[in-house]
Amino acid sequence: MTTIDTLAQKVEAGERLSGAEALELYRHAPLHRLGRLADRVRARKHPEGIVTYIIDRNVNYTNVCVAKCSFCAFYREVGAADGYVLGFDEIFRKIDETIAVGGVQLLLQGGHNPDLPLTWYEDLFRAVKERYPAFKLHALSPPEVIHLSRLSRLPVPQVVDRLVAAGLDSIPGGGAEILVDRVRKLLHCYGKATADEWLGVMRHAHRAGLRTTATMMYGTVETDEERIEHMLRLRDLQDETGGFTAFITWSFQPSHTELGGQEATGVDYLRTLALARLVLDNFDNLQASWVTQGGKVGQLSLAFGANDMGSVMIEENVVRAAGAAYCMDEVEIVRNIEDAGFVPRRRTMHYELLGGPVFRERDVPRMLNLAQARREGDRSVPAELVNYPARSRAGRQQREGQRSDA
Amino acid sequence: MDVLAEIARRVEADERLSDEDAYELMSTHDIVGLAGLADEARRRRHGRRTTFVRVLDVGLTGPLPGVVSAGELRLSGTPATLDSAIARVRQLRSVAGDVPVSGFDLSDLDALAADEGLPLRTLLERLQEAGLELVAEAPVDALAEPRAAIEAVNMAGLTLARLVLRTVPRDGLVHVLRDVASLQRAVGVLRTFQPLPRRLQPQAPTTGYADTRQVALARLLVDNIESIQVDWGLYGPKLAQFALAAGADDVDGVAAGAGPRGGDAGDEVRRQIAAAGLEPHERTGRFDAVPA
Numbered sequence A: 001m002t003t004i005d006t007l008a009q010k011v012e013a014g015e016r017l018s019g020a021e022a023l024e025l026y027r028h029a030p031l032h033r034l035g036r037l038a039d040r041v042r043a044r045k046h047p048e049g050i051v052t053y054i055i056d057r058n059v060n061y062t063n064v065c066v067a068k069c070s071f072c073a074f075y076r077e078v079g080a081a082d083g084y085v086l087g088f089d090e091i092f093r094k095i096d097e098t099i100a101v102g103g104v105q106l107l108l109q110g111g112h113n114p115d116l117p118l119t120w121y122e123d124l125f126r127a128v129k130e131r132y133p134a135f136k137l138h139a140l141s142p143p144e145v146i147h148l149s150r151l152s153r154l155p156v157p158q159v160v161d162r163l164v165a166a167g168l169d170s171i172p173g174g175g176a177e178i179l180v181d182r183v184r185k186l187l188h189c190y191g192k193a194t195a196d197e198w199l200g201v202m203r204h205a206h207r208a209g210l211r212t213t214a215t216m217m218y219g220t221v222e223t224d225e226e227r228i229e230h231m232l233r234l235r236d237l238q239d240e241t242g243g244f245t246a247f248i249t250w251s252f253q254p255s256h257t258e259l260g261g262q263e264a265t266g267v268d269y270l271r272t273l274a275l276a277r278l279v280l281d282n283f284d285n286l287q288a289s290w291v292t293q294g295g296k297v298g299q300l301s302l303a304f305g306a307n308d309m310g311s312v313m314i315e316e317n318v319v320r321a322a323g324a325a326y327c328m329d330e331v332e333i334v335r336n337i338e339d340a341g342f343v344p345r346r347r348t349m350h351y352e353l354l355g356g357p358v359f360r361e362r363d364v365p366r367m368l369n370l371a372q373a374r375r376e377g378d379r380s381v382p383a384e385l386v387n388y389p390a391r392s393r394a395g396r397q398q399r400e401g402q403r404s405d406a
Numbered sequence B: 001m002d003v004l005a006e007i008a009r010r011v012e013a014d015e016r017l018s019d020e021d022a023y024e025l026m027s028t029h030d031i032v033g034l035a036g037l038a039d040e041a042r043r044r045r046h047g048r049r050t051t052f053v054r055v056l057d058v059g060l061t062g063p064l065p066g067v068v069s070a071g072e073l074r075l076s077g078t079p080a081t082l083d084s085a086i087a088r089v090r091q092l093r094s095v096a097g098d099v100p101v102s103g104f105d106l107s108d109l110d111a112l113a114a115d116e117g118l119p120l121r122t123l124l125e126r127l128q129e130a131g132l133e134l135v136a137e138a139p140v141d142a143l144a145e146p147r148a149a150i151e152a153v154n155m156a157g158l159t160l161a162r163l164v165l166r167t168v169p170r171d172g173l174v175h176v177l178r179d180v181a182s183l184q185r186a187v188g189v190l191r192t193f194q195p196l197p198r199r200l201q202p203q204a205p206t207t208g209y210a211d212t213r214q215v216a217l218a219r220l221l222v223d224n225i226e227s228i229q230v231d232w233g234l235y236g237p238k239l240a241q242f243a244l245a246a247g248a249d250d251v252d253g254v255a256a257g258a259g260p261r262g263g264d265a266g267d268e269v270r271r272q273i274a275a276a277g278l279e280p281h282e283r284t285g286r287f288d289a290v291p292a
């Protein structure tokens, strides 16, 4: 019996893998063997054969960011001509469009903009909840929360509590990249959040009763061991709090980034996903990243451990900035789920089932392209920004200009 | 699961699969299991060896492209007349050096022969005399008489580069694949078969499962054609790379020179093949190895 056979038996028996065992499987298990093992575990956790998805909209409220991660093609520097902040009205319009196609939440993330104070977020969240009481805000990844904590000089728990009081429902697991500080320093994202800080925000959020997701962006400078260390750190926190609802992994998209290089291949994605299903034995849900892998490998993810097709998205700006532009609306997601032999079900962020496809209940417009945050060349500045103090010089000048125009 | 294991035993023993087996595989949702079976069959024949060819596509009109290193210069498009086709082949041949010139879709040439009032074989001989070495593709589902057409290619002193499917088979994949295997038993000259449809339908694209199933079943049911091929340019690196783990062993349509995202497309294909745990080997359109 080979080592791989022994490890496969261990997985089949529901036993936990160590880091060294995970590394052995990742490096040496044949692709099909790894996939089928992950599929067994998926089937054990989800014996009813349901594959879920959520209808929500991925909105990036600003692209202005002081973090300057070397793998990011999305951000613009403070004062850049094509830097933007979305106005409350623009966000309301996006929510209206989301609700029209059966959407239930916004995934709201953005750059670390020094000119948006905590009160801007609180006012936005309150305004959203006032207009759309049942609509959910899955918002602000841990590095954004840390940024707000630094900007407002308030401890993270207090920032989270204030955001929750204003309407925050859950926290997306963005900004995790690889939770190993050696990697974070090389990617220039150590400053925005160290591995411990990222986990610390999630720990607090879970203790405060929020559920969150966890992510991993691989394929930059990390070693195989570091990819696995990332998974183990998430597994440990999940043992401690049980607060993660899902894990999502995707490959670094190199186009237009400072880091550059080549994208990890589709087979590497499937191996990494399958390994995550085996290592993260305390996570119920793994999402397929069709937005980075395309619809075909996205669908094949369902045979490599994923049980969720993620979000219909409606809008996407970050991955698009790095060159990938895949789109799947609800019709397409459902077609892929059914073609793979599963039953499609809409869900919430908490994985509560909402029902079958919306387009089978009523007419919804087909969506053949993902929307963008703003139309190309739209340089408008939201009127309400004038009410919020700006930290940067460029921000202060812009506010002054707004005041004198008024 | 048990059914698949039983079929796997037969694949391992090199036994021919029954129609019942084929329909079982056709309907399974265990796509990784199916891909694994096809991979097993592919490895018995080719091991980890994975070939690819860099192709420079050349249109039927306009200036000839600059010289780049390629394994095949391929004329693409439907010729309006035999004379224009001959002229273009001659033109390309004169700059091709020792790189083979391929071109045309055999069903288009069949239609052209009818228009010109010539037997297909005569038309093919005229193209061969002008310098054509390979007919680029023969769509088995678009040819009225595939066997006769392929024999005409052979008799004219040309090579058929690949047998292809133009569209997703309407009469059922198993049936079509069985026909392809019979065709090869009759003609014996087919080197590669490309089972994924050449015509894409952007409004209703095939799925990852469907493409994988089609490639895997081609490997398992068309066991008398040496190579199962996937088109890199047409299907993209993600699906094409996975197809190499589902029975395909040869990659067509790798751009000569820079790929769509810059960088040498040949280097990128080598990287992708290696990342799938396979060994990349470049070949020419004549199926000769290109020294590394």
Ligand code: SF4
Residues within 6 Å of the ligand: A065, A066, A067, A068, A069, A072, A073, A074, A075, A110, A111, A112, A143, A189, A192
């Ligand atoms: S990844 Fe986020 S934090 Fe980093 S530069 Fe981009 S927008 Fe800023």
